[in-house]
Amino acid sequence: MKDVAARAGVGLKTVSRVVNSEPGVTADTERRVQEAIEALGFRRNDSARVLRKGRTASIGLVLEDLADPFYGPLNRAVEEVARAHGALLINGSSAEDPEREQELVLALCARRVDGLIVIPAGDDHRYLEPEIKAGVATVFVDRPAGRIDADAVLSDSFGGARSGTAHLVAHGHRRIGFIGDQPAIHTAAERLRGYRTALAEGGLTVDDRWISLGSTEPHRVEEAVLAMLGGPAPVTAIFSGNNRVTVTVVRVLAAHHRPVALVGFDDIELADLLEPGLTVVAQDAATLGRTAAERLFHRLDGAAEAPSQVVLGTRLIPRGSGEIPPPADG
Structure with missing residues (x-):
């Protein structure tokens, strides 16, 4: 720093202020110090700075x-x-x-x-x-x-899942599946709570066969989707609990013989280019x-x-x- 100060024609304190982005230095002085730093290849000693500050x-x-x-x-x-x-x-x-x-x-x-x-x-x-x-x-x-x-x-995982599920209820769905992440994860639990609340507010009774929580691995999610779509009273819509679940659900539904409504929590890349476009609850x-x-x-x-x-x-x-x-x- 002494060499930088001598080359720039300033004091050590001025060099310190420039190096540490502190106020109190004119634009012209800062320019001269920066030019001296570049010319001499000066590098700040962060270890010493840690000890000091x-x-x-x-x-x-x-x-x-x-x-x-x-x-x-x-x-x-x-x-x-x-x-x-x-x-x-x-x-x-x-x-x-x-x-x-x-x-x-x-x-x-x-x-x-x-x-x-x-x-x-x-x-x-x-x-x-x-x-x-x-x-x-x-x-x-x-x-x-x-x-x-x-x-x-x-x-707001609870509020987002509630609004997404309510959206499906408003479009006439009465059998809505929920596929989410591990139940011990806070966001998964809150999104399940929002789903349950929306169904209750819509006057619908939740069937436990419509709910599947667990790993987001594709094979697990695929099995859950196929189970919900089978049987005498299959779900007509699915709310997926996060982006990884949604991607697998989209792939499974693409091969299904009848349309199934889907709302996913989290937006995903190219969601608007799917046919139909993917409805999502987006978080920032x-x-x-x-x-x-x-x-x-x-x-x-x-x-x-x-x-x-x-x-x-x-x-x-x-x-x-x-x-x-x-x-x-x-």
Whole structure:
């Protein structure tokens, strides 16, 4: 830094302000310092900065599965907010495994990230209490924390499933199937609750044969769809609990001998190009990520209020599949 200061004709404090994006430097002075930095190949010593400020300018993000299209926009939004705050994002996937989630979270803490954004796989996050007390800001997204009080940013899974199912009821369907994720997952349970509520509000009795929760693996979902479409009183419509379930349901229904209405939770790529277009309950993954990241940096800036929960609304997008009427005998 001494060489940079000498070349630019400024003091060490001015170089420090430019390097750390602090105010109080004129545009001309900043330009001269930046030119000196480039000419000398100066690189900031982040290790020394950590020792001096007690911060690493890095945050961790633990996702369920980075390959899932839903998490791409969420990850990008978190990264953009982190970048705006001069922080590096480090992420990993838990593969819906609570032990893997804990392993990743604690590994990030061991690397002294300033904060964490976690999409939880488990339902007990007391292992994080020592880290939070030590100053690691933590925000949960998509699902709330288990057995601890922590900030959370969620989509309205209950309300979205309720509106999607009610849409099918409004189009005349009386036998509506629900195919969802593992029942222990918060979003799956909330979407099932919304489905049940919509049927009850429509004066319909739920038949347990219309409900299937479990793995989102294609073979499991295909078996569930075929079971619901068989028998003397098959379902005339299906509400699918997430994008992975929806993709398999679409493939199975494409080969079915009669039209079956479908509403999916989560939008999917090319949904509008299917025939008919896919009706969905869309949630805004990017806004989820951005809101969670902004909350995290609010905490890192010193906010000390009690943990809070933000619930973001969903949007029903009719495109045709959810508007297919039931058969005349259905």
